[in-house]
Each structure stands twice: as C-alpha cells, then as structure tokens.
Amino acid sequence: MSRTTTASDSVSRTADDGDAPRSVGGSRAFALLLVITGAAGVLASWVITLDKFKLLEDPNFTPGCSINPVISCGSIMKSDQAAVFGFPNPMLGLVTYGIVICVGMSLLTGARFPRWYWLTFNAGTLFGVGFVTWLQFQSLYRINALCLWCCLAWVATILMFWYVTSSNVRSGFLPAPRWLKTFFEDFTWALPVVHVGIIAVLIFTRWGSQLWA
Numbered sequence: 001m002s003r004t005t006t007a008s009d010s011v012s013r014t015a016d017d018g019d020a021p022r023s024v025g026g027s028r029a030f031a032l033l034l035v036i037t038g039a040a041g042v043l044a045s046w047v048i049t050l051d052k053f054k055l056l057e058d059p060n061f062t063p064g065c066s067i068n069p070v071i072s073c074g075s076i077m078k079s080d081q082a083a084v085f086g087f088p089n090p091m092l093g094l095v096t097y098g099i100v101i102c103v104g105m106s107l108l109t110g111a112r113f114p115r116w117y118w119l120t121f122n123a124g125t126l127f128g129v130g131f132v133t134w135l136q137f138q139s140l141y142r143i144n145a146l147c148l149w150c151c152l153a154w155v156a157t158i159l160m161f162w163y164v165t166s167s168n169v170r171s172g173f174l175p176a177p178r179w180l181k182t183f184f185e186d187f188t189w190a191l192p193v194v195h196v197g198i199i200a201v202l203i204f205t206r207w208g209s210q211l212w213a
Contacts, residue, residue, distance in 0.1 A: 024171045025112040033163055034104030037156040041097030044153040045090035052077050052088050065148045070210045075145035081138045089135075093153060096128065100160060115173045122168050125161040132157050136199060140206050155196055162191045 026034075051063040055077055063073040076082055082089055103121060106113075113121075132154045139146055166188040168174040170181050204211070 023112040023114045024118065024167070024173075025110060026107040026167065028108065030163060030167065031104045031107035034100050034107065034160060036104075037160045038097045038100030038104060040156040041093055041153050042101065044149040044156070045093030045097060048073070048077070048090040048147070048149050049088060049094065052082075052090065068210075068213055070144075070146055070207050070213070071148060072145040073147040073149065076139065076143060076147040076150060079138075079143045081135065081143065096124065097153075097156070099124070118164075118168050118171070118173050122164050122174070125157070125164050128157045129161040136202075140202060146203065146207070146211075154199065158195050159192050162195070163188060166191075 047065075051061075051065075051073065054061045055063070055074065061074075063077070065071065065073040066075075077088075085092065135150065136154065139150065165174070166184040169176045169184050176184075
C-alpha cells in the first residue's frame with residue numbers, strides 16, 4: 001500500500017533501519033518546505049536591504065511597507081536593533097536563507113547528509129529562531145513598530161526550525177523518547193502553528209485596532 005508523503009515525513013535512511021542511520025535525506029515535501037521558506041526569507045531580506053540603502057541615501061525616504069505609525073518598516077530600519085552585528089540584519093539573512101535554499105535543492109536531487117551536518121543545520125535554525133524571538137520582543141516592546149517583511153522572515157524561520165528539529169528527532173540524530181518521536185511523526189505541523197499563533201496573539205494584544213488604523 002502506498003503511503004502519502006508529507007513535509008514531516010522527512011527521513012530517508014541510507015543505513016539499516018536502526019535508531020541511528022549514518023546519513024539521511026529528506027522527502028520531496030520537506031525539501032520544498034526548505035526551498036520555499038528559504039526563498040521567503042531571501043525575499044524579505046532583499047527588499048529590506050534595498051529599502052535600507054534608499055533610506056541611507058535619503059533620510060526622508062518612506063518604505064512602501066510603512067502603512068501607519070504601528071506598521072512602520074522605516075522605524076524598524078532606523079533602530080539600533082536593525083544592525084545588531086554592526087551591519088544591517090537583512091544582509092545576514094541573505095546569506096543564511098540562501099544556505100537553506102541550497103540544502104532544500106540538494107535534498108530534491110536525492111542528497112543525503114551525515115549526523116554532524118544535520119545537527120549543525122539544526123543549530124543554525126535554532127540560532128535563527130532565537131534571534132527572531134529577540135527581534136520580536138524588541139519590535140513589540142522597545143521599538144514599538146512592526147515590519148511586515150520582518151514578519152514574513154519570522155514565520156519562515158519558525159517553520160524551518162520546527163521541521164528540521166522534527167527530522168533530527170525522528171532520525172535518531174537528536175535523542176528523544178519514543179512518544180516524542182511519535183508526536184513529531186504525526187503532529188509536527190502543530191508546533192509552528194502554535195508558535196506563530198502565540199506571536200499573533202502578542203501582536204494583537206500589544207496594538208489591537210491600531211494595526212489597521
């Protein structure tokens with residue numbers, strides 16, 4: 001009987017069916033998820049980078065996504081948090097999201113990677129989700145403005161983090177009890193949904209009707 005493949009069904013073993021295969025690949029759905037989320041991140045980073053250059057050339061420039069006092073990309077770009085490493089944050093995104101696209105494209109061609117590779121990739125997505133969480137806090141409670149392109153990058157990062165983590169747990173690269181592996185096999189989708197839902201609740205709690213005023 002054939003089995004439907006989903007994004008969470010990402011493990012393709014090259015060793016025997018033991019708990020720790022030497023290397024794993026990914027399903028087509030998982031690979032496409034990485035390509036799509038990576039592309040979304042690159043798009044957001046590219047647009048923000050271009051607007052940042054225009055803002056440097058003309059301090060009075062208003063980005064197209066600055067809709068009102070709350071949804072104001074310009075306020076985000078002018079903040080100190082927008083260049084926390086000494087250069088505009090989206091320039092980092094252009095590189096890191098590009099790497100995600102490369103991994104996804106490699107999986108589509110049938111590539112398989114060893115444990116160290118997947119754990120390094122997972123560590124990168126963990127850093128990414130940690131960084132965007134910090135940026136979310138800064139945006140909501142320090143800068144007091146929201147950037148829609150940033151929100152797209154946030155969602156993309158959250159999706160890739162949970163699905164890469166799910167893949168590593170189910171492949172045995174990350175130690176976990178059997179019940180957790182079973183949960184990831186069936187309900188990986190629930191984790192990014194809840195994660196993004198919490199952020200949405202915080203945004204609406206923070207600004208409410210001001211978002212579309």
